[in-house]
Amino acid sequence: MNVTGNAVRQGLSRGGTELRQVLSNGQDLGSNLVWLIGLLAPIYFLRDNMLAGTDVSVAAFVLPSLLSMCIGFNGLLNLAQQLVVEREDGTLLRLKALPHGMVSYLIGKVLLVAGMVLVAWVAVLGAGALLVDGLHLGEARRWLTLLWLLPLGLLAMLPLGAVFGSLIESPRSIGLVMLPVFALATVSGIFHPIAGFPTWLQIVAQAFPLYWLGLAARSALLPESALAAEIGESWRHWETVVALGGWAVLGMLAAPVVLRLMARRESGSTMAARRDRALRRRAA
Structure with a gap:
């Protein structure tokens, strides 16, 4: 118990x-937020474009979806990238030799990613309050x-990362992970409601957590009139909890x-082999 503590x-x-x-x-800090700045800029120019069938602007619809991207991209891509880089440089091999070293490493990474998500949320909400009309923050x-x-979103995404x-x-x-994640964001209603998509594509989108993250974020920030653009004209909070909770359980079972x-595959010889391959690539 003391060692675990x-x-x-x-x-x-x-x-x-x-x-x-x-x-x-x-x-x-800038490198972690630059992609958000790139996505926030077009929102300003979309603030006067209205979402079909609603009294909500396109900018107001997209802004809550950026909150879901903060969780999805940081939880999945950021954690995955850090694991890969620090395995490559030998950090994980050194931690493997310590009692519960991997446990402390993962706890630290979870805290780091959760902190960065919170910073990104503050940036998105602050920008939204200044740039976009129609958000309900009061x-x-x-x-x-x-x-x-x-x-709940972090619990669903961090184990996958x-x-x-x-x-x-x-x-x-x-990049092999980034491309499908960006494609998934496109079909998950991040930039456009999926209610108008073909039924099979709606089913695919709802099978993944990013759609439910976006739906919950929109339910928090948009007026009830925005329901006209949602499947079943409902925020489906209970379904969101079940879907994200299911992904969290699945991830927490698979990740360990x-x-x-x-960790078992990591050794001095595998580190040396990776270093040799990297040197050969640079030489070529």
């Missing part, structure tokens, strides 16, 4: 230190929705198994 404390300390480093370094129930969405990070062989392969298999 020490691992948790070390993980929290590690995550807190890494989060402070990112927040205090303008370059690191009701307590809407903030309560955001409060349960953030931890750990799984992908364990399976990807090198940092150069991250995949991480243990990845």
